Amino acid sequence: MFDILMLIIFPAWSTFILRKVKESSFSIRVVVSGSVQILTLTLIGFLLYMRRPNIWIVELAVVNVLTLILAVRSYIWKAVKKKGNIVALLVLYVFVWIALLFTFYHNGQSVYDYMGFSDINSLNGYFVNVRKIFENASFIGQSAVLIKDPYVLEFLEGSHYLLPSILFYLGWLPAILLMVVEVVFMISTAGVTIQNQQCDGRDIVLQAIWIGLLLRVSGGILYSFGVPIPILLPFTGSVGVIADTICIGILSLSFGFNKFKWYFDLIEDEIIEEWDDDEEDDE
Structure with a gap:
């Protein structure tokens, strides 16, 4: 529900509002009404995300x-x-979000605390275990050093750290292949969004989905390398996997629709050319 609101509902409704504003020739009444609706939808998202870690709200x-x-x-x-x-108005919207983000900040709070690390021990434990995995992981297969380390085993048990887990169980080569796949995945999804240039609302939804996936991929890789940005890679975690599947489904449907439209237009052009040739022959 969280990602659906961020990546589908908000882009679709915002696009609908802006189209109505344009159709009204930028009437003051419609502009004010649209601004209120966008702010209301923003506050709804903020309230829904309040019970999640702060990094979710930053991403939103x-x-x-x-x-x-x-x-x-x-x-x-x-x-x-x-x-x-x-x-x-856009700058004002940015300041609204800054004010909302500051509601969770208190004096003396560090960036790490704000990002969701409960205490300095959990933060240090994360850094130490990630560094151990990266330093001792084998090129292929499991490392004998890591298998015997109880702290690393406890760190990975029941976690959603995809890249450190692959390094631990499979080695560097599969981890490098995973990062290459992630990069190719982002390039291919960017191609899908570029293909859809029709201003019918779908373009902004697809671009929002791509932005969300880009944040997940870049933030997830950085987090896997020890940067304190607690964002998981796509299709990991109990909450994000459902939304990621829906988003990929939307991108796939858009790709299929564009290919079908391209093929249909090609056939239509061939039929028209044949009709023109027949008419010239009759003359």
Whole structure:
């Protein structure tokens, strides 16, 4: 539900609002109504994410801001005469998110605490175990040193650390192949979003999905290398796997629809050419 709101509902509804604003020739009443709706949807997402770790809310803020910027650029930017007003509204939206993020901050809180690490011991334990895995992992297969380390075994037991787990059980070569697959995956999904240039709302949804996946992939890889950004790779974790599957399904359907449309247009062009040739022969 969390990722669906961030990657599908918010982009689709924001796009619908901006299209209505453009159709109204930027009527003040419609602009105010649309702004209130976008802020309301933002607050709903914020309230739903409040019980999750703060990094989830940071991710929501980044995706929502980028999604709104992309939607404005695609749907109303060229038609706006006073572009300074649009920029001011976008800056105001950014400040709204900054204010919301500061509600979870308290004096003396470190960045690590804010990101979701419960205490300094858990943070140090994460760094130490990740460093052990990277330093002692074999090129292929399990490392005899890591198998005998009870702290590493306890660290990986029941965890969702995909890359450290692959290093521990399979070695560096499969881990490198996984990162290559992740990069190819992001390039291929970017191609799907680029193919869909129709301003019908789907383009912004697909771009928001790609941004969300990019954050998951880049943040997940950095987290696996010991950077304190507790974001898991796609298709890991009990919550994100369902949303990731839905998002990949949407991208796949869009890719299939574009291919079908391209094939249908090709057949249509061939039929038209044959009709023109027949008419020329009759003359």
